[in-house]
Amino acid sequence: xxxxxxxxxxxxxxxxxxxxxxxxxxxxxxxxxxxxxxxxxxxxxxxxxxxxxxxxxxxxxxxxxxxxxxxxxxxxxxxxxxxxxxxxxxxxxxxxxxxxxxxxxxxxxxxxxxxxxxxxxxxxxxxxxxxxxxxxxxxxxxxxxxxxxxxxxxxxxxxxxxxxxxxxxxxxxxxxxxxxxxxxxxxxxxxxxxxxxxxxxxxxxxxxxxxxxxxxxxxxxxxxxxxxxxxxxxxxxxxxxxxxxxxxxxxxxxxxxxxxxxxxxxxxxxxxxxxxxxxxxxxxxxxxxxxxxxxxxxx
Numbered sequence: 657x658x659x660x661x662x663x664x665x666x667x668x669x670x671x672x673x674x675x676x677x678x679x680x681x682x683x684x685x686x687x688x689x690x691x692x693x694x695x696x697x698x699x700x701x702x703x704x705x706x707x708x709x710x711x712x713x714x715x716x717x718x719x720x721x722x723x724x725x726x727x728x729x730x731x732x733x734x735x736x737x738x739x740x741x742x743x744x745x746x747x748x749x750x751x752x753x754x755x756x757x758x759x760x761x762x763x764x765x766x767x768x769x770x771x772x773x774x775x776x777x778x779x780x781x782x783x784x785x786x787x788x789x790x791x792x793x794x795x796x797x798x799x800x801x802x803x804x805x806x807x808x809x810x811x812x813x814x815x816x817x818x819x820x821x822x823x824x825x826x827x828x829x830x831x832x833x834x835x836x837x838x839x840x841x842x843x844x845x846x847x848x849x850x851x852x853x854x855x856x857x858x859x860x861x862x863x864x865x866x867x868x869x870x871x872x873x874x875x876x877x878x879x880x881x882x883x884x885x886x887x888x889x890x891x892x893x894x895x896x897x898x899x900x901x902x903x904x905x906x907x908x909x910x911x912x913x914x915x916x917x918x919x920x921x922x923x924x925x926x927x928x929x930x931x932x933x934x935x936x937x938x939x940x941x942x943x944x945x946x947x948x949x950x951x952x953x954x955x
Contacts, residue, residue, distance in 0.1 A: 669725060671726070672718075672742065672745075675714045677705065680711060685711065687759070688762075690759070693854075698939075699942075701758075717739065720855070720857055733867075737769070737881035739762055739763075741880075754776070757771060758783075760785065760935075784903075785903075789888055790888070796872075803909065826855045837934050838907065841933075894921050905933060906933075928948065
């Protein structure tokens with residue numbers, strides 16, 4: 657595998673590690689991974705975009721890889737607003753006023769939030785599984801049993817046993833999620849070995865646990881992000897040109913026949929359901945992901 661040099665962008669709270677491809681003068685594209693993944697998800701996409709002249713930035717989210725907090729006193733928050741603020745801070749640190757965004761899972765959440773609240777910063781959006789903003793006030797409502805059982809890992813993290821389990825078995829635990837979430841992906845084990853080192857970050861467990869507790873209101877958020885969290889309770893629409901990619905074999909949630917998210921998008925929007933693809937969309941379906949980005953960028 658080609659190894660890409662890691663650069664760092666210093667923000668108020670973090671030294672954000674990222675990989676960069678393509679000319680510095682190119683139109684910027686930011687590719688965002690999810691949990692439990694890493695920039696390796698975009699290994700077949702970033703160079704292809706760079707070859708077409710785009711400036712491609714692929715960061716490690718907080719709690720992953722070489723990304724580090726400046727202070728031990730900063731809450732290791734994994735809440736949705738923290739992820740979005742990190743994206744904005746990264747863009748500011750790199751002097752990127754506007755970028756195309758692509759993300760899934762946690763990275764898709766950050767991308768969707770920035771697209772919804774700061775559309776002037778977003779050229780276009782490719783989002784894994786549609787509208788990724790969490791409805792935290794509505795999180796207390798039980799879901800259908802078929803849906804609830806897929807979220808077992810989130811409920812596991814709500815107690816001390818989950819903290820201990822993730823701490824002691826982080827690689828085995830995350831590899832299990834890969835298998836469950838991408839059940840038809842033949843390259844899962846091979847690719848997992850490339851991503852697993854990103855979980856060795858000392859803040860990985862803290863950020864993950866906080867993320868899945870905060871979304872169910874079992875942990876308080878960082879007060880600095882409260883204004884954004886309040887704005888997100890209104891479930892703002894996304895007006896930028898967007899394509900939603902959904903894996904038909906996604907073990908977290910199989911896409912419905914009817915697009916339930918379409919009402920959250922008021923600009924040009926399309927949903928594409930990808931046969932034979934699970935949750936790790938860009939790594940399982942790089943050609944489809946690249947095509948979606950280029951379809952938007954070249955309009």
